[in-house]
Amino acid sequence: MKIxxxxxxxxxxxxxxxxxILGSLAQPLLFLLAMGYGFGSVYxxxxxxxYINFLAPGIIGMSIIFTSVxxxxxxxxxxxxxxxxxxxVAPMSRLNIMIGRTIGGATxxxxxxIIVLILAMIFGFHxxxxxxxxxxxxxxxxVALLFTALGTMIASLLDDMQGFxxxxxxxxxxxxxxxxxxxxxxxxxxxxSIIARLDPLSYGVDAFRSLLIHSSHYGLGLDLIILSxxxxxxxxxxxxxxxxxxx
Amino acid sequence: xxxxxxxxIEVKNLTKKxxxxxxxxxxxxxxxxxxIFAFLGPNGAGKSTTIKILTTLLAPTVGKVLVNGKxxxxxxxxxxxxxxxxxxxxSLDDELTAWENMEFHGVLYDVPKKIRRERIESLMKFVELWxxxxxxxxxxxxxxxxxxxxxxGLLHHPKIIFLxxxxxxLDPQTRNHxxxxxxxxxxxxxxxxFFTTHYMEEADRIAGKIAIIDHGKIIASGTSSELKExxxxxxxxxxFLSLTGNVIREDQASSVxxxxxxxxxxxx
Numbered sequence: 001m002k003i004x005x006x007x008x009x010x011x012x013x014x015x016x017x018x019x020x021i022l023g024s025l026a027q028p029l030l031f032l033l034a035m036g037y038g039f040g041s042v043y044x045x046x047x048x049x050x051y052i053n054f055l056a057p058g059i060i061g062m063s064i065i066f067t068s069v070x071x072x073x074x075x076x077x078x079x080x081x082x083x084x085x086x087x088x089v090a091p092m093s094r095l096n097i098m099i100g101r102t103i104g105g106a107t108x109x110x111x112x113x114i115i116v117l118i119l120a121m122i123f124g125f126h127x128x129x130x131x132x133x134x135x136x137x138x139x140x141x142x143v144a145l146l147f148t149a150l151g152t153m154i155a156s157l158l159d160d161m162q163g164f165x166x167x168x169x170x171x172x173x174x175x176x177x178x179x180x181x182x183x184x185x186x187x188x189x190x191x192x193s194i195i196a197r198l199d200p201l202s203y204g205v206d207a208f209r210s211l212l213i214h215s216s217h218y219g220l221g222l223d224l225i226i227l228s229x230x231x232x233x234x235x236x237x238x239x240x241x242x243x244x245x246x247x
Numbered sequence: 248x249x250x251x252x253x254x255x256i257e258v259k260n261l262t263k264k265x266x267x268x269x270x271x272x273x274x275x276x277x278x279x280x281x282x283i284f285a286f287l288g289p290n291g292a293g294k295s296t297t298i299k300i301l302t303t304l305l306a307p308t309v310g311k312v313l314v315n316g317k318x319x320x321x322x323x324x325x326x327x328x329x330x331x332x333x334x335x336x337x338s339l340d341d342e343l344t345a346w347e348n349m350e351f352h353g354v355l356y357d358v359p360k361k362i363r364r365e366r367i368e369s370l371m372k373f374v375e376l377w378x379x380x381x382x383x384x385x386x387x388x389x390x391x392x393x394x395x396x397x398x399x400g401l402l403h404h405p406k407i408i409f410l411x412x413x414x415x416x417l418d419p420q421t422r423n424h425x426x427x428x429x430x431x432x433x434x435x436x437x438x439x440x441f442f443t444t445h446y447m448e449e450a451d452r453i454a455g456k457i458a459i460i461d462h463g464k465i466i467a468s469g470t471s472s473e474l475k476e477x478x479x480x481x482x483x484x485x486x487f488l489s490l491t492g493n494v495i496r497e498d499q500a501s502s503v504x505x506x507x508x509x510x511x512x513x514x515x
Contacts, residue, residue, distance in 0.1 A: 005354040013342045016383075082338035089302050089332055090355035091324040247304045 010104025058181030071105030072151015331400030
């Protein structure tokens with residue numbers, strides 16, 4: 001019940017900030033249309049097929065990583081604006097606060113991912129099967145949990161939003177660009193291929209592709225195992241760092 | 248020293264250090280059940296740190312604290328159930344409505360649904376916010392937010408209510424109204440009131456007992472007339488100044504203002 005009310009709070013906040021929903025859809029949509037149509041013919045000539053179909057799962061991954069890290073980082077605001085104190089003096093363990101917030105943030109990111117999926121389908125993305133579209137939703141949620149927990153960890157270590165730009169430019173952007181969201185992972189230079197292997201988002205995007213367009217680099221089984229392990233580790237670390245937050 | 252049964256708050260040789268800095272330096276005091284207790288001191292004297300320790304937000308470096316007979320470090324949840332708090336800065340979610348803020352609080356404190364709904368209605372009527380229950384808190388004025396926080400702090404019927412500078416920035420009407428209610432609550436329900444303030448006449452008028460803290464140490468305590476007698480002054484303000492000196496204290500720096508600016512930017 002307590003975890004539910006924390007979850008509900010996040011959902012209400014999300015649904016009420018229409019400008020935020022629209023704002024965070026603009027970027028993925030721009031990527032999808034500009035790159036999708038811009039590189040489409042080159043991609044086709046290289047014999048790889050339809051670039052929009054390849055790119056859409058990557059863009060879904062993009063909207064999920066940005067939204068979930070952001071909702072995790074919102075703890076800094078809760079702290080600065082005092083609401084975290086209200087939660088911290090309530091008879092509830094810190095771990096449950098963190099769990100409630102993380103599930104709420106991940107739900108928001110998943111909703112955002114679903115909206116991007118639907119938009120992509122309107123703009124020319126053709127998933128292979130309807131089953132895949134349904135099955136991809138829980139996988140989106142797993143990826144969202146992973147990055148919300150990462151955001152929570154970052155938020156616990158930062159004092160204010162001053163460090164936010166740094167995190168975006170040196171952590172989130174590289175995680176996105178090096179994940180294979182925009183390009184195929186086959187035949188990459190050795191270094192880039194190793195980096196992609198170390199990037200959790202690579203497995204997320206690969207799993208989305210596996211379900212949506214039946215094309216996978218690592219294999220869906222391996223994707224899910226790695227995502228689950230990293231999510232568990234990040235949730236544990238997120239909980240640990242969250243406990244250390246001083247009000 | 249044995250624990251007296253009627254002491255709802257008991258602090259013994261409490262010290263809190265942040266690195267080299269000693270914020271609270273070996274203080275001892277107690278508050279009787281049903282008392283209205285004022286905790287006074289200049290900025291940076293250690294008031295907020297002490298309140299944070301009493302309310303489980305900080306662990307003491309040394310010393311023993313009992314709130315409603317329980318140790319905030321060993322039994323945080325039992326202590327948390329026994330008090331309500333109104334913080335110095337607002338701690339409402341301004342993207343939620345007034346009613347939702349109350350409901351959220353009631354759920355976190357396990358107030359059963361039926362009782363919760365009844366109490367929310369009567370408390371919000373009392374603070375004259377019931378007709379605004381479905382408005383988002385961000386549309387509220389400072390005074391309305393304060394009133395809502397007081398109503399929220401009382402929702403789970405705490406034995407103690409902590410108020411950290413609750414009347415800061417409120418107009419005299421709201422201030423009087425608030426104190427009338429708290430005095431009434433104190434009389435009828437026996438709720439212990441623990442508050443800090445910079446308005447000396449307020450402490451003089453309302454508090455049964457006063458403790459003055461400065462540089463992390465309690466330098467005087469007693470009733471208002473005892474403090475005046477001790478310092479040979481005629482007002483509590485003069486007594487306070489005679490005890491703490493006239494030097495202006497630096498307030499703690501805060502990055503909240505920067506935050507507000509950057510939040511606006513990111514919310515666009």
